[in-house]
Amino acid sequence: MSASLRHDLLDIFVGRATRRYGLSNVNQLQHALQAATLAEADGASPATVLASLLHDIGHMIHGLGDNPAGRGVDDVHEELGARWLAQHFGPEVSEPVRLHVAAKRYLCAVESDYFGKLASDSVRSLQLQGGLMSANEVEAFQRHPQQAEAVRLRRYDEAAKDPRATTPDFDHFLRHIEACRIQ
Numbered sequence: 001m002s003a004s005l006r007h008d009l010l011d012i013f014v015g016r017a018t019r020r021y022g023l024s025n026v027n028q029l030q031h032a033l034q035a036a037t038l039a040e041a042d043g044a045s046p047a048t049v050l051a052s053l054l055h056d057i058g059h060m061i062h063g064l065g066d067n068p069a070g071r072g073v074d075d076v077h078e079e080l081g082a083r084w085l086a087q088h089f090g091p092e093v094s095e096p097v098r099l100h101v102a103a104k105r106y107l108c109a110v111e112s113d114y115f116g117k118l119a120s121d122s123v124r125s126l127q128l129q130g131g132l133m134s135a136n137e138v139e140a141f142q143r144h145p146q147q148a149e150a151v152r153l154r155r156y157d158e159a160a161k162d163p164r165a166t167t168p169d170f171d172h173f174l175r176h177i178e179a180c181r182i183q
């Protein structure tokens with residue numbers, strides 16, 4: 001594994017991720033570890049486990065301070081994060097990350113009970129992110145090659161807000177890095 005990539009990820013996730021995750025009672029690092037743990041337990045591919053671990057990296061590199069959604073600002077973290085990840089990993093990691101917000105808007109549109117299951121921070125950011133998808137947006141989303149993995153990631157994301165969950169540490173998941181790196 002590249003020592004510098006591991007160092008950068010640890011700096012971002014362990015060094016900066018003690019800020020709270022939105023309005024919930026877990027911090028960014030716990031949220032990342034829980035999402036990856038859920039992906040692993042669900043038998044997801046190494047790329048999706050890694051994407052789940054790193055899906056909110058954009059929240060930690062935007063320089064907009066804590067909880068911009070609380071101030072009515074969309075940090076567009078899915079685009080920022082996907083661009084960062086695409087420098088190091090293939091599309092099977094970066095694209096589900098790019099699409100994980102779209103996947104929330106998608107699930108709200110196609111599953112009648114999904115909106116009701118969202119945490120309050122997800123509801124608040126949903127409005128900033130454009131609300132439910134239109135029928136045209138749903139169709140376009142379904143044509144994306146990574147849409148199924150983005151939906152999986154999105155379900156792990158939403159469930160990864162348990163203040164009592166225990167997880168393996170960050171390095172446990174970094175063993176997937178080599179398999180997913182751009183050569």
Ligand code: FE
Pocket residue numbers: 031055056157
């Ligand atoms: Fe998240």
